[in-house]
Amino acid sequence: MNLVNFSLMRHELLLVVAALLILIVEIFASSKSRKSISLFSIVLFAVITIVGFLPSPTGTLFGGMYEVNNTRLIMKNILNIGSLLVLIQSVTWLNKDENHDKISEYFILLVSTLIGMNFMISAGHFLMFYLGLELATIPIAALAAYERYNNKSAEAGIKLILISSLSSGVLLYGLTMIYGTTGTLYFNEVAQLYGNENLQILGFIFFFSGMAFKISIVPFHLWTADVYEGAPVNITSYLSVISKGAAVFIFIIVLFTVFPLIIITWQKIIYVSAVLTMTIGNLFAIRQQNLKRFLAFSSISQAGYILVGLIGGNQIGMASVIYYILVYIFSNLAVFGVVAAISNAKGKENIDEYNGLYKTNPGLSLVMLLGLFSLGGIPPFAGFFGKFFLFTAAAQNGYYILVLIAVLNTIISLYYYLLVVKAMFINNNEAPIEKFRSDFPTRLALGICIAGIVITGFASIIFEVIKNMSFGV
């Protein structure tokens, strides 16, 4: 391995170094200086994020098992930005007394999952992909059970690990069929051999089920609400944004590069899944009182919109999905940031407890409003353009009915997003959540999210760059 190879694997290697450095700092930190581990890790991660944007060579490694190109680079960079935001948002929570002695644990586990996701996205071979997937999943289960003396958190962890091992099993089973019918697991070789035989379709469906679990597509979504509710808020936001984003990224790469020959089949499968996912996610979201469960179902329906975008298999489809994930990171983290701030400060997570929030905490309410408007797709916020591009991509291939269903669903979603807005701004409350001042990291992260929502919506250059790096089937 020479220097060029190192720089090809820059993202992964830097993260490995970071994980080791945090481990070393942990050993030398006295109990008083433990809080500075957060600062150290975040600064380190910020540097990694910036380095990720430097120009990079492209190419393959390990005989084609590992591959880097511009599309995959931009995906990794987007995940880095989102993870950085999650880390900044976590500081308040980590500084609590009960988490005090496990701060480094959090950072190491989280960085490990990110390493897994990066490998997954760079995979050129199904085994590399599978290793990345597992590395990305198992530490998250540990993170979900982070507050281990809290029953709900422990339950979330155990549920996640059990159901993800099931899904890994199904996915592996699918991989064996892919291998059995083609004799290879290299992406580029499978791509040329994979046809529409029964066993091959079964193999694809099992592979799809495993991915559908990660993206929480109906009917593989049932774990989502329980885990989102039980896990600490910051972990939930990581799960719903970064973990899901990474899975979508690799899913779209595999669909477009490995299975182009069976595009007709997977378009049908995605059609059905998209309709189910959007509709079921929305119908459940309406009923939720707990904000974390509410956001879990909202994120399920968002996954449905993403499927609408990638169904066409065209360049604008891939561009719109990547762009949407970027927008979704900013919008969802804005909302989660507010929920986390309030949950950490006052322990309140129910929608009706937010009644009258605007009177006491106007700043947080406005951030939440912007985030929800963007999620709901109200122009001119970024979420509107994200959805617009997704639907455009589907319409370009003639999926008018699907677009109609999707737009109907956005109307339903608008209703429940406005319910939260109504609670904050209109409903009266004798004893609203008291006024409190959030600390600097929270405000910084929320500020970045808001800037992101506005800038990604208005700066057309961002979509252009993404589009130039995307490709179709």
Next chain:
Amino acid sequence: MVTFTYTVWILLIPFLMFILLGLAGHKLKPKLSGLLGTSGLAVITALSYITAYLYFFQTEKIDGAFQKIIAYNATWLQLTDDLHIDIGVLIDPISVMMLIVITTVSFMVHIYSLGYMKGEKGFERYYAFLSLFSFSMLGLVLSTNIFEMYIFWELVGISSYLLIGFYYQKPSAVKASKKAFIVTRFADMGFLIGILILSFNTKTLDFITLTDPAGPAIAQGSGISFMGLSVMTWSMIFVYMGGVGKSAMFPFHIWLPDAMEGPTPVSALIHAATMVVAGVYLVARMFPIYALAAPAALDVVAYVGAFSSLFAAVIACTQTDIKRVLAYSTISQIGYMMLALGVSGYGGHEGLGYMASMFHLFTHAMFKALLFLGAGAIIHAVHSNYMNDMGGLRKYLPITHITFLIACLTISGIPPFSGFFSKDEILAAAFSHNKILFAIEYAVAGITAFYMFRLYFNIFWGEDTRYEHTPHEAPVTMTIPLIVLAIGAAVSGIIPFNKLVTSDSKAFESEIEWGIAVPSVLIGLLGIGIAYIFYGKKSSLPDRLAATFKYTYKWAYNKFYIDEIYLFITKKIIFRYISEPVAWFDRHIVDGTMNAIATVTQAVSFRIRGFQSGQLQKYVYVFISGAILLAVIFIYLWH
């Protein structure tokens, strides 16, 4: 040749005013922020009139047609190589006409509000929202492409939401603002789908390319078909759905009567003169496509318009809240405009309906804004919205009375007021195209005259209700706009629209069709007469006359008996068996369908909650079943 680059300021000034008042408004004295907003509007009103003068009288016509001028343009988003979204300013006959309408009415409302809203909490917030609205509405009409229009379209919706909900302590106002927002958003989804289909068939969003009769959009658009209609027709129907929502046509009209919860000047500006005609403007903007490439969609426009105009006119007869009467009347009049577009052809005298629609839009803006502002003055004086609390007000409110009377005569189509001219053109256009629609509009003309004069007589004549405080005429800031608009309503009929605003931008000859005009005036007079018999008479015959002339009194008494029969026929039979069922249909079936959609969603959501049990075994079961089901479907059934 004039370049019109300065027209960018027509957009920028209200926007800057919004920023200024929105950020620093609470630090200024309320009066100062009101005056600031008003003077900003004064500047852009002047600019608009200058633009109209330069455009219509100083700019060279090419081949006898007014040119479409792009005053400013910048590419914003490059979607594909040939599809891009721009932000720009388009100057052409209809956008210039709308500039005049919007700035005139908005300016009058700004002045009027100085008096009407005086002392209200949030005075500066009100002016900030008014500026935001003016900015969005002007942006909407000046857009160079349909996507830019869509963005402003939504901004208009948001500012309307903010203004309807201005009295945010009032639960009904908050509810109404939400209803307006969600109903119009629902309709806008159709608009967006229409834009998507349109842009992928024509590879352009620019109005100039889209509406060029010889251009690629119209030439190729009607090729592909889907479910029996061409794709172009589908996209135009979807686009029209957006217009139906904003213009409160049936079945999306339900938000407009509720929106009357907002301050009255807002109703005059948004819900009478400007925002609600955005749908008409949209169809007019896309008119060449409708007329040349999607005639089936144009029929939809015509029938929706005709039905809404009749439906709303009948309901207006039963309302007792004066603002609601005016709201239904607005729906009815916009139905007229839609109908006129729907029966129009393209080019020359064929385009009579198009010209008539724009003409009526113009005159309607004047007289309906006047009616609302007059209603505001009345409500200001008696502190009630209900007719029953009014009566005999002509003595107390002389200026309001005269201007209101002018407006009522105008809307009833009585010459020489402007409504007569524009309505006559619409009827003439309908006559040459479709006799059934024509007959409906004749009937609506009579009903309109009836309910407007029912309103008029109930407010200004009739018995003098005992008022707690003696009603007094509104302050001068409120009466001046009334007088200005009354002059506008009275004389704007002489504007030669057939020379200025036509479907192909070329002048054509048109004259008043007396064969149609005379009966329509008679029908209007008949409506007024019936209203007089019902509502005008009782106190109009002073008791003293009755005592002096016994026979006359007896005759009058008998007449009164006939009145009873009339009353029986109309109130007991027509109202009970026609109007009330229609109102019931509106309240229960139309509102009910909308509610039912929500209820069904809720119910389904309740039923399926069992899936989410929290038991892991069940989750695994569903997971595996899902995978197997997919396999069965896609291997054996749909392979």
